[in-house]
Amino acid sequence: MATRDVVFPAGRHALYERHRYSPAVRSDGFLFVSGQVGSREDGSPEPDLEAQVRLAFENLNAILAAAGCTFEDVVDATVFMVDPDSKFETIWKVVPEYWGSAPHPALTAVGVTWLSGFQFEIKAIAKLPDGAQG
Template identity: 35%
Template sequence: MEHIHILTDAAPVPHGAYDQAIRVGNMVITSSYMGLHPSHAGIITGGFEAEFRQAMHNIAAVLAAAGCTLRDVVRVNVSLTDLQKYTEMDRLYREYFHPPYPTRRTIGVKELLGGAQVEIDVWAIVQEDRGHSQ
């Protein structure tokens, strides 16, 4: 099955050995995103909420480039450097995802690149009736 590499300048463009996302058939699997500005100006200021929102903006941009939206997400993985932020993360998460919610894994990690507080990746299914192909 063909692997389609997803790339958009609306989200941080990788400088390492990875893609923003890969589409295989109708499945899209993103890399993980932090609150990094697409220009690579570093982690945005404004605290946890601002970082979470920027990470979600980055993910939404990559999904759009792959032909889907946050409504198509079936799996979310969240890494937090402070598990005390779980309740705040869950509150923000509910602004982006609605029932039936995607499955989710939330873990605590010692640290994230650049001093980020949150990192998120998703799996999504491109809906066939959209007729979008890369």
């Protein structure tokens, strides 16, 4: 197997080491970004839900930037929410701050019961721009 072309944002996050995963992997012109949560530098959850969602997007954007991408390059996103019936509106009022204008990426939203102490997670697949292939 070839060595994975892993992308790390500046200031590697403690969460990646603790849970043993790569933030993102470049492959065949795409960037596959692992689920990003609203974690602080030490890997602990941001307790305020709106701030947690913003921090998840900031963490996602840092990885995208490290690979030469922006959110505009995202073609597919999956969001995970604990208890979406009670939290969806709070989460979704933050999303447009980061989502950009239409056309938007494809999206799958999933309600879950556990996110290791977090309430929101977003993973994405981005098309790498020319020159950002790694």
